Amino acid sequence: MTWLVTGGAGYIGAHVLRALTAAGHAVVAFDDLSSGVAARVPDGVPLVVGAVTDRRAVAAALRRHAAAGVVHLAARKSPLESVRRPAWYHRENVGGTQSVLAAMAATGVRRLVFASSAAVYGQVTAAAVDEGAPTRPINPYGASKLACERRIAEAGVAWVALRFFNVAGSGDPRLGDREATNLVPIAVAAARAGRPLAVTGTDFDTPDGTGVRDYVHVEDVADAHAAAVAHLCRTPVAGAVYNVGTGRGHSVLDVVRGVEAVAGCPIERTLHPRRPGDPASVVADAGRIQRELGWRASRGLTEMVTSAWHCWSPRLTADAAP
Numbered sequence: 028m029t030w031l032v033t034g035g036a037g038y039i040g041a042h043v044l045r046a047l048t049a050a051g052h053a054v055v056a057f058d059d060l061s062s063g064v065a066a067r068v069p070d071g072v073p074l075v076v077g078a079v080t081d082r083r084a085v086a087a088a089l090r091r092h093a094a095a096g097v098v099h100l101a102a103r104k105s106p107l108e109s110v111r112r113p114a115w116y117h118r119e120n121v122g123g124t125q126s127v128l129a130a131m132a133a134t135g136v137r138r139l140v141f142a143s144s145a146a147v148y149g150q151v152t153a154a155a156v157d158e159g160a161p162t163r164p165i166n167p168y169g170a171s172k173l174a175c176e177r178r179i180a181e182a183g184v185a186w187v188a189l190r191f192f193n194v195a196g197s198g199d200p201r202l203g204d205r206e207a208t209n210l211v212p213i214a215v216a217a218a219r220a221g222r223p224l225a226v227t228g229t230d231f232d233t234p235d236g237t238g239v240r241d242y243v244h245v246e247d248v249a250d251a252h253a254a255a256v257a258h259l260c261r262t263p264v265a266g267a268v269y270n271v272g273t274g275r276g277h278s279v280l281d282v283v284r285g286v287e288a289v290a291g292c293p294i295e296r297t298l299h300p301r302r303p304g305d306p307a308s309v310v311a312d313a314g315r316i317q318r319e320l321g322w323r324a325s326r327g328l329t330e331m332v333t334s335a336w337h338c339w340s341p342r343l344t345a346d347a348a349p
C-alpha cells in the first residue's frame with residue numbers, strides 16, 4: 028500500500044517517511060520545499076514538488092503513485108507567526124487540507140492521517156488534557172488545525188487526527204528541526220553560539236513561572252504515524268482523534284537545564300514578557316492512543332536535547348539570532 032506524505036521534506040515528515048518504510052509501506056513525499064529540504068527525503072523515495080493548495084497537483088500525485096492513503100503534514104506551524112498573519116495561516120492550513128480532501132475525493136483515496144496539534148485546546152486548565160477536553164484555540168494556528176479536523180470529520184473518509192504536543196529531538200543528525208522557531212533548537216543554538224536565550228514569559232501560573240509543555244521525541248511521533256496507518260489499514264471506516272505526548276510537563280527552565288547538561292556550560296537567560304497567544308501549561312493525557320493503538324512515547328527529555336544538540340548547524344544559529 029502506498030502512502031502520500033505531504034510535508035515529507037519537513038522535520039517531522041522526514042521521520043515519518045522512515046517509520047512508514049520500516050513498517051513495510053511504500054511512501055511518496057509531496058512538498059513545496061517552502062520550509063522543507065529535499066535532502067531529507069530518503070534515497071529511493073519519490074519527491075513530488077508541489078503545493079497542497081493545488082488540488083490538481085495533489086490528485087495527479089495520488090493517481091500517478093496509486094496511493095491508498097495520505098499522511099497530511101504540510102502546513103505552517105508557528106503559533107506566534109499565526110497571530111501576525113492569520114489569513115495566510117487559514118489559507119495555507121485550512122485551504123491546503125480542503126484541497127487534499129478534494130483531491131482524495133476525485134481519486135477515490137479514502138484513508139487520511141492528519142497532523143493536528145495540542146494548540147486546538149488553547150488555555151488548558153487540567154493538569155493533563157484528554158481528547159474530550161474543550162477545544163478553544165487561543166491563536167489562529169490552533170484555530171486552523173481545529174477547522175481542518177472538522178472538515179476532515181465531515182469528508183466521508185476514514186481518518187485519524189494526531190494532536191502532537193511539542194515535538195523535539197531527531198532520529199539522525201541530518202534530520203533535525205532547522206527552522207529554530209521552537210524552544211529546543213533555539214536553546215541548542217544559544218548554547219552553541221554562547222548567546223543568551225530569551226525566556227518569553229516568567230509570570231505564568233506554573234511552578235517556576237515559565238511555560239510548561241509536553242515535549243515528545245520526533246521518533247516517537249513518527250512511530251505514532253505508523254500505528255495510525257496500521258489502524259487505518261485494519262479499520263478503513265475509523266474516525267478518531269489522539270493526543271501524541273508523553274504525559275509529562277517540562278518548563279522552559281527545565282529544557283534550558285537539560286541543554287546546559289549536554290553542552291557542559293551555562294546558558295545566559297534574558298527575561299521577556301509573554302508572547303501573544305501563548306498558553307501557560309499544556310500537557311497530554313495520552314491514555315487513549317495507548318489503549319486503542321498500542322502506542323506510547325518511549326524517549327525522554329534527555330534523548331530529545333541530546334539528539335537536538337547533535338544536529339545543530341551554523342544556520343540554526345543565524346536563524347535564531349535576535
Ligand SMILES: NC(=O)c1ccc[n+]([C@@H]2O[C@H](COP(=O)([O-])OP(=O)(O)OC[C@H]3O[C@@H](n4cnc5c(N)ncnc54)[C@H](O)[C@@H]3O)[C@@H](O)[C@H]2O)c1
Binds near residue numbers: 035
Ligand atoms: N513541530 C511541532 O512541534 C509540531 C507540533 C504539533 C503539530 N505540528 C504539525 O506537524 C506538521 C509538520 O511540522 P514540522 O515541525 O515538520 O514543520 P516543517 O516546517 O519542518 O514541515 C512542514 C513541511 O511542509 C511543507 N509545506 C508547508 N506548506 C506547504 C504547502 N502549502 N504545500 C506543500 N508543502 C508545504 C514544508 O516545505 C515543510 O517541508 C505541521 O502540520 C505542524 O503544524 C508540529
Ligand SMILES: O=c1ccn([C@@H]2O[C@H](COP(=O)(O)OP(=O)(O)O[C@H]3O[C@H](CO)[C@@H](O)[C@H](O)[C@H]3O)[C@@H](O)[C@H]2O)c(=O)[nH]1
Binds near residue numbers: 105226238
Ligand atoms: O525563544 C524562546 C522560544 C520559546 N520559549 C517558550 O518555550 C515554550 C515552547 O514554545 P515553542 O517551542 O515555540 O512551542 P509552542 O508555542 O508551544 O508551539 C509548538 O507546540 C505546539 C503543540 O503544543 C505545536 O502545534 C506548534 O506547531 C509548535 O510550534 C513556550 O512557553 C515559549 O514561550 C521561550 O521561552 N523562548
